[in-house]
Amino acid sequence: METKRIYLSSPTMHGEELEYVHEAFDTNWVAPLGPNVNEFEKETASYLGGGYAAALSSGTAAIHLALILAGVKRDDIVFGVSMTFAATVNPIVYLGARPVFIDSEPDTWNMDPEALEKAFKKYPDARAVIAANLYGTPARLDDIKDICVRHGVPFIEDAAESLGALYKGRKTGTIGDYGILSYNGNKIITTSGGGMLYSKDEEAIKKARFLSTQAREPERHYEHKEIGYNYRMSNVVAGIGRGQMKHLDEHVSLKKDIYMTYRSAFSDIEGVRMNPYEDCSEPNYWLSCLMLDESVPAGPLDIMTALEKENIESRPIWKPMHMQPVYKDADMICAGSECYCEKVFDRGLCLPSDIKNTKEDMDKIISIVRGCLGAK
Numbered sequence: 001m002e003t004k005r006i007y008l009s010s011p012t013m014h015g016e017e018l019e020y021v022h023e024a025f026d027t028n029w030v031a032p033l034g035p036n037v038n039e040f041e042k043e044t045a046s047y048l049g050g051g052y053a054a055a056l057s058s059g060t061a062a063i064h065l066a067l068i069l070a071g072v073k074r075d076d077i078v079f080g081v082s083m084t085f086a087a088t089v090n091p092i093v094y095l096g097a098r099p100v101f102i103d104s105e106p107d108t109w110n111m112d113p114e115a116l117e118k119a120f121k122k123y124p125d126a127r128a129v130i131a132a133n134l135y136g137t138p139a140r141l142d143d144i145k146d147i148c149v150r151h152g153v154p155f156i157e158d159a160a161e162s163l164g165a166l167y168k169g170r171k172t173g174t175i176g177d178y179g180i181l182s183y184n185g186n187k188i189i190t191t192s193g194g195g196m197l198y199s200k201d202e203e204a205i206k207k208a209r210f211l212s213t214q215a216r217e218p219e220r221h222y223e224h225k226e227i228g229y230n231y232r233m234s235n236v237v238a239g240i241g242r243g244q245m246k247h248l249d250e251h252v253s254l255k256k257d258i259y260m261t262y263r264s265a266f267s268d269i270e271g272v273r274m275n276p277y278e279d280c281s282e283p284n285y286w287l288s289c290l291m292l293d294e295s296v297p298a299g300p301l302d303i304m305t306a307l308e309k310e311n312i313e314s315r316p317i318w319k320p321m322h323m324q325p326v327y328k329d330a331d332m333i334c335a336g337s338e339c340y341c342e343k344v345f346d347r348g349l350c351l352p353s354d355i356k357n358t359k360e361d362m363d364k365i366i367s368i369v370r371g372c373l374g375a376k
């Protein structure tokens with residue numbers, strides 16, 4: 001008999017989602033507009049502490065629209081963090097602009113402000129900056145923001161992985177000029193797929209809604225003065241989101257329990273560390289990760305292979321974008337002579353962080369990982 005699969009991070013549904021979905025069916029609002037879309041936007045903006053939000057078909061669509069709103073055009077340089085999921089930076093290329101990649105720093109594994117400052121010296125005309133809060137951990141957001149303000153460029157904060165996390169008491173996604181959320185199947189809450197663009201600028205969000213519905217001018221006939229996109233979220237999908245929002249804080253708290261359980265379980269092993277965060281922030285702990293010092297004889301692959309043998313899912317750290325074949329010609333800026341993110345990719349891994357994991361599941365994972373690390 002095959003053993004039960006233990007997942008990295010799978011959807012956790014509660015039932016209330018279905019009530020909103022049924023309502024959409026009962027009222028025949030089965031379209032990329034409707035009451036669930038409007039309410040999901042309002043509830044999200046209110047959760048984030050005010051401002052405005054546009055519900056979209058994906059987080060990637062939100063990044064694409066944020067770059068357009070930021071004024072990015074063909075051949076512009078955009079600074080993007082290297083160690084992230086490709087969706088953070090691919091939309092730069094959709095616009096014919098050029099990504100220049102920025103290294104990560106050891107305190108949060110996110111965009112290194114020192115490297116960013118250096119990048120502005122080399123490319124003073126860069127048009128925008130996009131940084132992510134990886135694995136739910138806020139980046140050094142004020143430092144990044146200050147640099148952007150000083151250079152007069154918009155800051156796009158990719159909070160796709162960090163919904164519910166706090167930075168100096170503020171919700172992530174609200175620190176940049178534009179915030180990106182994702183409701184992809186493995187995120188802290190999910191709608192099966194979907195995203196949100198957040199801003200304090202109401203006009204920007206109105207424009208995003210306009211662009212996401214094919215940029216149709218307010219005329220009786222179909223009039224178009226700009227290129228638009230089919231990026232609006234469906235009212236059915238938004239219903240799932242409304243039901244999930246009620247459980248967001250509970251998901252964050254369960255994710256935190258997982259992180260703390262791993263942290264204390266591995267605290268006695270030399271050279272093994274969890275993904276770090278700053279004292280001024282409270283992550284949403286979306287994925288718990290480990291990093292192994294060079295001195296540790298086992299590598300991430302040994303652990304991932306041992307877990308997979310027991311039908312347990314884990315994952316390598318995002319392979320940095322400057323190491324990807326598709327971006328082989330892009331420039332990469334590091335503060336010093338070495339790229340820190342290459343080290344994290346080489347020596348790190350994501351542990352199973354599914355909030356439905358039982359105590360037995362956690363004990364099993366911990367015992368396998370400890371075994372690989374030579375600790376019984």
Ligand SMILES: Cc1ncc(COP(=O)(O)O)c(C=O)c1O
Binds near residue numbers: 061087160181183195
């Ligand atoms: C950091 C990051 N940015 C952007 C995205 C893109 O979001 P989506 O899958 O909703 O397009 C994701 C997740 O998929 C992500 O992890």
